[in-house]
Amino acid sequence: MSIFRELQDHQTVRQYTRAAGERLPRWVLPVIVTLVVVSWIPLVFIAKSRVTKSDVPRIQLIPDMDQQPKYLAQTASPLFADHRAMRPPVEGTVARGELDDDDLLLRGKVDGNWSTTFPFPVTMEVMHRGRERFNIFCAPCHGLAGMGDGMVAKRADALQEGKWVPPTSLTSDVVRERTDGELFNTISNGIRTMPAYGPQIPVGDRWAIVAYMRALQRSQNASPNDVPADHQSDLR
Ligand code: HEC
Structure with a gap:
């Protein structure tokens, strides 16, 4: 009985389904197909613009802040009377950290003459700093003791290319x-064939190197009397 019942149900469902299909008007199916095909057209354009080049900026649906107005160097601006987007410094002003009115500290000069003094006290700390900086920046050419026998000088000697000017002995x-002041200036601006180290070594470090150079000179030109009395016997 139950199998018979199920068969009957099944037939009823099929009848209903067919009835639903027959109720749809005939034009609906072609319209749906056409709409689906038409909906592919934007995809074709997107696919095409992904592989071709264009001068027109791309369409950005969400621009965020990707594009912002700005002036490039040397361009014009209607905002200013002289139409220059790049503005000159305001007359009579100095940018922060750009004030260079200390002749002694920055140029090693006092009243137009090379200074014979330091712009700050030479402490043990300054000497240590000077030795460290000297060994980094100067020793490659001038040698660790400043005698002009650094690795670069030795290599240039070995190559014998004829153009090398040997580094001056700093203890000469x-x-x-x-x-x-002159030594400070030599480090800052270079001298003859020696390049300038001002751009690489900060002002204070340049003075510290001068102080350490003085120590090297002293060490190579000392007499037994420079040794403290209680250590003089150690010399022999
Ligand atoms: C690239 C190699 C090189 C380096 C690095 C170098 N020098 Fe020199 N230096 C030379 C040469 C070469 C001369 C000789 C220049 C000449 O006579 O044409 C010289 C000359 C000098 C002189 C003699 C200047 C004079 O009054 O006649 C001093 C002082 C000096 N150097 C100091 C330094 C100090 C301090 C440093 C480190 C900050 C340094 N040099 C780094 C190559 C170098």
Whole structure:
């Protein structure tokens, strides 16, 4: 009985389904197909613009802050009377940290002459700093003791290319007689074939190197009397 019942139900469902299909008007199916095909057209355009180049900026649905107005260097601006987007410094002003009115500290000069003094007290800390900086920046050419026998000088000697000017011995009389200001200036701006180290070494470190150079000079030109009395016997 139950199998018969199920068969009957099944037939009823099929009858209903067919009835629903027959109730749809005939034009509905072609319209749906056409709409589906038409909906592909934007995809074709998107696919095409992904592989071709264009001068027109891309369409950004959510622009965030990707594009913002700005002036490039050397461009014009209607905002200012002279139409220059780049503005000159305001007359009579100095940018922060750009004030360079200390002749002694920055140029090693006092009243237009090379200074014979330091712009700050030479402490043990300054000497240590000077030795460290000297060994980094100067020793490659001038040697650790300043005698002009650094690795670069040795290598240039070995190559014998003929154009190398040997680094001056920093313990020679010529350099010993230079004033502190001159030595500072030599580091800052270079001299003859030696390049400038001002751009790489901060002002304070340059002075510290001068102080350490003085120590090297002293060490190579000392007499037994420079040794403290209670240590003089150790020399022999
Ligand atoms: C690239 C190699 C090189 C380095 C690094 C170098 N020097 Fe020199 N230096 C030279 C040469 C070469 C000369 C000789 C220049 C000449 O006579 O044309 C010289 C000359 C000098 C002189 C003699 C200047 C004079 O009054 O005649 C001093 C002082 C000096 N250097 C100090 C320094 C100090 C301090 C440093 C480190 C901050 C340094 N140099 C780094 C190559 C170098």
